[in-house]
Amino acid sequence: MIAAASQPFMLTHVWIVPGLMALSFLIILFFGKRFSERVTSGIGIFFIAVCFALACVSVVNWVQRINHPVADTSADEALVTQPDGAPAPIAGQSDAEAIIGANRGPVEAAATEAAKVGESTTTGAEPAAVTEPAAVTEHGAESEHEAKASPIVTRWTWFGWGDIKFEFGFIADGLSILLLFTVTAISLLVHIYSKEYLHGDVRFTHYYAFLSMFSAAMLFFVTSSNTIQMLIGWELVGVCSFVLIGHWWEEKDNSDAAVKAFLTNRVGDVGLIVGVVITFYAAGATSFNVLHINQYALSPGANQTLLLVGGLCLFAGVTSKSGQFPLHTWLPDAMAGPTPVSALIHAATMVVAGVYLIARLYSVFYEGLNIGENFVNYIAVIGGITIVGGALLAFVQTDIKKVLAYSTISQLGYMVMALGVGAWTGAIFHLFTHAFFKACLFLGAGSVSHAAHHTFDMRKMGGLRKFMPATFATFIIGTIALMGIFPFAGFWSKDEVLAGSLDGQQQPYTFMLVLGIVGAAMTCLYMSRLIYLTFYGDYRGHGTPHESPKVITIPLWILAIGAIVLGFLNLPNLFKIGEIDYTTRFEHFVEPTFAFPEINHAEFNVGLAVGTTVVAAVAIFLAYQYFWLRKSPFLGVRDKVGAFAWGYKVLDNKYYLDHLYTDIIVGGVKGPIARASYWFNNQVIDTVVNSAGQGAAATGRVVYTQVDQKVIDGLVLSTGTGADESGEALRHMQTGRVQQYAALLFAGVAVLAIILVIFV
Amino acid sequence: MILNQFLMLAAILFCTGVYGVLARRNGVMVLMSVELILNAVNINLVAFGAYHSSLGGGLDVSGQVFALFVIAIAAAEVGVGLALVLMLYRNSRSIDVDDIDLMKG
Numbered sequence: 001m002i003a004a005a006s007q008p009f010m011l012t013h014v015w016i017v018p019g020l021m022a023l024s025f026l027i028i029l030f031f032g033k034r035f036s037e038r039v040t041s042g043i044g045i046f047f048i049a050v051c052f053a054l055a056c057v058s059v060v061n062w063v064q065r066i067n068h069p070v071a072d073t074s075a076d077e078a079l080v081t082q083p084d085g086a087p088a089p090i091a092g093q094s095d096a097e098a099i100i101g102a103n104r105g106p107v108e109a110a111a112t113e114a115a116k117v118g119e120s121t122t123t124g125a126e127p128a129a130v131t132e133p134a135a136v137t138e139h140g141a142e143s144e145h146e147a148k149a150s151p152i153v154t155r156w157t158w159f160g161w162g163d164i165k166f167e168f169g170f171i172a173d174g175l176s177i178l179l180l181f182t183v184t185a186i187s188l189l190v191h192i193y194s195k196e197y198l199h200g201d202v203r204f205t206h207y208y209a210f211l212s213m214f215s216a217a218m219l220f221f222v223t224s225s226n227t228i229q230m231l232i233g234w235e236l237v238g239v240c241s242f243v244l245i246g247h248w249w250e251e252k253d254n255s256d257a258a259v260k261a262f263l264t265n266r267v268g269d270v271g272l273i274v275g276v277v278i279t280f281y282a283a284g285a286t287s288f289n290v291l292h293i294n295q296y297a298l299s300p301g302a303n304q305t306l307l308l309v310g311g312l313c314l315f316a317g318v319t320s321k322s323g324q325f326p327l328h329t330w331l332p333d334a335m336a337g338p339t340p341v342s343a344l345i346h347a348a349t350m351v352v353a354g355v356y357l358i359a360r361l362y363s364v365f366y367e368g369l370n371i372g373e374n375f376v377n378y379i380a381v382i383g384g385i386t387i388v389g390g391a392l393l394a395f396v397q398t399d400i401k402k403v404l405a406y407s408t409i410s411q412l413g414y415m416v417m418a419l420g421v422g423a424w425t426g427a428i429f430h431l432f433t434h435a436f437f438k439a440c441l442f443l444g445a446g447s448v449s450h451a452a453h454h455t456f457d458m459r460k461m462g463g464l465r466k467f468m469p470a471t472f473a474t475f476i477i478g479t480i481a482l483m484g485i486f487p488f489a490g491f492w493s494k495d496e497v498l499a500g501s502l503d504g505q506q507q508p509y510t511f512m513l514v515l516g517i518v519g520a521a522m523t524c525l526y527m528s529r530l531i532y533l534t535f536y537g538d539y540r541g542h543g544t545p546h547e548s549p550k551v552i553t554i555p556l557w558i559l560a561i562g563a564i565v566l567g568f569l570n571l572p573n574l575f576k577i578g579e580i581d582y583t584t585r586f587e588h589f590v591e592p593t594f595a596f597p598e599i600n601h602a603e604f605n606v607g608l609a610v611g612t613t614v615v616a617a618v619a620i621f622l623a624y625q626y627f628w629l630r631k632s633p634f635l636g637v638r639d640k641v642g643a644f645a646w647g648y649k650v651l652d653n654k655y656y657l658d659h660l661y662t663d664i665i666v667g668g669v670k671g672p673i674a675r676a677s678y679w680f681n682n683q684v685i686d687t688v689v690n691s692a693g694q695g696a697a698a699t700g701r702v703v704y705t706q707v708d709q710k711v712i713d714g715l716v717l718s719t720g721t722g723a724d725e726s727g728e729a730l731r732h733m734q735t736g737r738v739q740q741y742a743a744l745l746f747a748g749v750a751v752l753a754i755i756l757v758i759f760v
Numbered sequence: 761m762i763l764n765q766f767l768m769l770a771a772i773l774f775c776t777g778v779y780g781v782l783a784r785r786n787g788v789m790v791l792m793s794v795e796l797i798l799n800a801v802n803i804n805l806v807a808f809g810a811y812h813s814s815l816g817g818g819l820d821v822s823g824q825v826f827a828l829f830v831i832a833i834a835a836a837e838v839g840v841g842l843a844l845v846l847m848l849y850r851n852s853r854s855i856d857v858d859d860i861d862l863m864k865g
Binding site (some may be wrong): 163393734735736737738742746 | 778781782783791838857860861862863864
């Protein structure tokens with residue numbers, strides 16, 4: 001493809017990455033049973049490793065594209081966008097055309113280069129690589145000093161009628177490539193780790209097949225260029241999550257957890273579907289393309305009410321998928337799945353799909369919820385509540401994975417809150433760092449359980465630091481990163497979120513800042529508790545724990561290193577020394593430049609950073625006093641102060657949300673409505689059915705005696721006898737004498753002749 | 761041109777032929793009577809053709825052409841008929857058509 005030659009291959013062909021994983025899924029699914037565990041896991045690891053390599057290539061390509069945006073303008077074609085935000089036309093009528101949109105402005109350039117469109121048009125089923133024009137297309141004058149790379153959209157027309165074209169496409173921009181990298185990296189490590197963790201499992205093949213399918217679906221989701229495709233990916237990851245949570249479905253609890261996860265997600269998915277439809281119609285009912293929807297949201301004529309309703313509907317999907325209050329209840333139960341699955345799906349990737357969705361359609365949320373001008377909004381409040389609510393629940397759990405699950409909910413709250421206050425980069429940066437350190441913690445928990453006789457109950461652990469030093473070291477690194485202690489990854493990303501809340505857009509989001517800081521302090525407390533119960537004190541289980549093999553500890557170390565260094569990707573400008581551009585690289589490479597609201601980038605605030613660090617240090621000190629020294633004034637406070645006992649009870653029952661859902665909502669539906677429908681069934685439907693049956697039987701009898709026996713049989717019999725009798729009568733005419741026949745013939749002719757003469 | 765005599769002759773021939781076919785018992789005579797009928801038709805065809813030509817508009821030979829076809833087909837027909845009569849004679853030593861009533865119902 002001529003036109004694509006000017007674009008890096010991996011940016012126009014990002015679909016290869018999910019495609020490879022889908023292939024891996026099919027191979028393992030259909031042939032896996034014939035292979036040994038070694039071969040099955042080998043196939044999965046091979047494919048995900050290739051995908052990881054391709055993701056790295058696309059990262060490099062994207063970085064180059066951002067750093068040298070001028071290099072590819074010569075081959076680009078300007079695709080002038082309608083000012084009202086209507087979709088840029090897919091040039092020509094064919095769906096196999098290649099247009100490269102310009103990332104530069106001058107409209108006159110479009111005219112001079114228009115001839116090249118013809119050249120770049122190829123035949124065959126080549127995809128149409130369309131780069132959406134950057135905003136500069138509409139403001140030509142800005143193009144010279146603001147040459148930023150625009151997203152590359154590769155799209156095909158799926159089907160369409162009239163002006164409406166449903167397209168099928170893939171997007172390559174900073175956000176999708178970041179997710180591509182993150183998902184393949186974590187997935188690769190989880191694939192490797194699972195080889196040992198699931199060793200000897202009855203459904204090893206099945207496990208690897210669905211691990212591959214999950215990776216494919218997630219990668220498909222993050223590279224989708226339109227909301228319909230995102231919906232497909234969203235549901236596919238949900239199905240994989242369901243299957244993998246219920247991996248050991250023989251135990252009722254596990255299959256219940258899988259069903260709960262699936263059904264809770266369905267609640268939000270309804271909102272998501274409605275939101276997709278609303279945004280589609282809002283943006284002129286011509287395109288599902290996310291860039292067009294964003295463009296519409298930013299256009300001056302956008303209908304703010306539609307955007308608000310659409311945004312809130314989409315946010316319902318986010319609430320369930322990303323474990324936001326009050327639909328977070330499925331996530332802790334999802335820990336019933338194998339630990340690597342928890343690390344990959346329920347900590348690092350799938351649960352951030354909701355965050356990704358908001359980030360992808362950020363203009364819709366930004367304009368719809370008026371993030372820029374408010375000091376409080378729905379998304380930020382839900383995020384804030386989730387931070388504190390999730391963190392509080394983490395205190396009362398005895399299952400190590402459930403503590404981490406509530407921690408994940410709390411951290412997802414940070415991301416959603418950051419998006420709610422307009423700190424887009426902070427949210428995505430936190431998503432990125434969190435994926436690594438939380439995967440590290442989950443895999444560490446898996447390693448602990450693997451060593452300590454497959455229990456996740458912290459009451460049966462303790463003192464493990466002596467038995468498993470590698471796991472302990474990596475776990476501590478992950479914990480420090482999660483607590484947000486300088487200079488680990490979590491510090492930088494969490495600080496960016498908090499600084500974003502402090503600065504806000506036009507007004508500070510003070511309430512969110514307070515929730516964020518309280519959440520940070522509580523994170524330190526419950527993680528200290530977890531560390532104490534698991535790794536300190538005396539071993540309370542049975543048998544002798546042992547360190548896990550290298551195939552488990554090496555992924556842990558890689559993730560731990562990530563948890564240390566990845567924060568430096570977005571160093572604040574304050575740390576800039578010398579000429580080399582090494583600060584705010586993450587923001588520079590990942591933040592969209594096209595159809596993206598003008599958000600305020602909060603600057604690093606030394607006071608805030610020191611303040612949060614002090615809060616964290618105090619929290620850790622309190623925890624140290626409480627658990628390690630056993631000298632805290634809070635010891636036994638639950639028995640002494642009524643409020644604490646009550647609070648504990650509320651937390652132990654998870655805010656009674658499960659009771660609300662199961663007993664009140666589901667029970668309410670099940671009780672009276674089920675009885676009513678039973679009565680209706682017995683009295684009305686059965687009567688109708690019975691009388692219909694009796695009526696049919698009576699009619700049948702009448703039809704048999706009257707119609708069948710008399711009319712039809714009569715007809716059949718009379719046909720037979722009629723033929724018989726007429727044959728008998730006519731028999732005598734056939735004498736066998738030729739001359740008689742001839743006489744009849746001539747007589748007939750004579751009669752005809754007479755008729756002819758008389759009547760004609 | 762006067763057509764009547766030709767038509768009268770043809771009618772007489774036709775009636776003779778019909779009588780022969782219906783009344784004669786000898787198979788050969790029946791065949792010969794069939795020939796009389798056919799030739800009555802031939803006379804009609806030729807006569808009408810000539811009459812049509814005499815009305816103006818040039819010579820019309822289609823009646824003669826039909827007659828030639830009829831002659832040719834009559835020859836073939838009489839060949840088949842005589843062969844049948846011969847086979848009849850060989851089987852039953854008789855050519856009386858009244859004797860052949862094997863197809864009597």
